[in-house]
Amino acid sequence: MKLPFIKKSSNKKSKKSSKGETLLALDLGTEFIKAVVFKVIDNKVVVKGYSRTQQQSNAMRGAMIVNIKNVISTADLAIGKALSMAEKQEKGISLPEKTILGIAGEFVRGVPIVAKYTREKPDRKISRDEIEQVVERVKDQAFVGAKADIAKEIGIKVDKIEEINTVVDHTSIDGVRIDDPEGFTGEKVSYKVFSTFAPSIHINSIKEIAEALTLEIMEIVVEPYAIAIGTKGARDDT
Incomplete structure (x- = not known):
C-alpha cells in the first residue's frame, strides 16, 4: 500500500534509509487508542505492529481529552503492545521517535478554500x-473569517x-487537473486548499501527551480527511 501523505524519500540511499526509520501512528480515540508501528521503505x-487498547472511562469525552x-x-500501553508485535516480525526493531497523531471529534472542523x-x-x-507562498496568502486572506x-x-x-494543518487538496493548471503542480508550467x-482547525486546548493537550511519551510530532491529522486521502491514493500491490 502507498499512502500519499508520506513524503517520498530522497534518491540518495543510506544504510539507515534502506532499512527504513521506525515511525508511529497514534489515534487518540474516545473509547480506544490505536497504535501502529510502521516503516516507509521504497x-x-x-506495517510492523499494531494494537487497540481501551481508554479509561474518565480519560476522554466526545473526542476531547479530559484527563x-x-x-x-x-x-x-498501546505503544508497548504494538512494539511487542513489531519485535516478533523484526528482531531488534528500533523504538519510534516520531509520530503522526490522528484527531477527530465535533470540535474539529475543516474548511475548503479555492x-x-x-x-x-x-x-x-x-x-x-511558489506553492507555499500561495498557501500563505490564502491563510492571510481567508483564515480570519473561517476562524470566526x-x-x-x-x-x-x-x-x-x-x-x-493546511494542505493543497488538488490543483488545476490551464483547466487540466494536476496531482502535484511542482515542476509544471502554465x-x-x-488551488483547492483544505484547512483544519480545533480548539487550542485540544491541540495543546495532544502536544503535551507526545512530549510525555518523548515523541516528536511529524503531523497532526484529522482522521476523516486522512482516511479519504489515503484511500484515494492507496494501491494494493498484491
Whole structure:
C-alpha cells in the first residue's frame, strides 16, 4: 500500500534509509487508542505492529481529552503492545521517535478554500516556494473569517481556535487537473486548499501527551480527511 501523505524519500540511499526509520501512528480515540508501528521503505508503508487498547472511562469525552495522565498511561500501553508485535516480525526493531497523531471529534472542523491566480511568467516552472507562498496568502486572506465562523458554531472565542494543518487538496493548471503542480508550467492556476482547525486546548493537550511519551510530532491529522486521502491514493500491490 502507498499512502500519499508520506513524503517520498530522497534518491540518495543510506544504510539507515534502506532499512527504513521506525515511525508511529497514534489515534487518540474516545473509547480506544490505536497504535501502529510502521516503516516507509521504497516509498511504501510497511506495517510492523499494531494494537487497540481501551481508554479509561474518565480519560476522554466526545473526542476531547479530559484527563491527560490517563490518556498518557493508555497510550504508553498501546505503544508497548504494538512494539511487542513489531519485535516478533523484526528482531531488534528500533523504538519510534516520531509520530503522526490522528484527531477527530465535533470540535474539529475543516474548511475548503479555492484560490485562483494568473501567473506573470507562465513558462517558468512552478516551484515549491511558489506553492507555499500561495498557501500563505490564502491563510492571510481567508483564515480570519473561517476562524470566526467556526468559533461561532462551536461556541468559543476566536483566539481559542487554532489551525491544525493546511494542505493543497488538488490543483488545476490551464483547466487540466494536476496531482502535484511542482515542476509544471502554465498561466492560470487554481488551488483547492483544505484547512483544519480545533480548539487550542485540544491541540495543546495532544502536544503535551507526545512530549510525555518523548515523541516528536511529524503531523497532526484529522482522521476523516486522512482516511479519504489515503484511500484515494492507496494501491494494493498484491
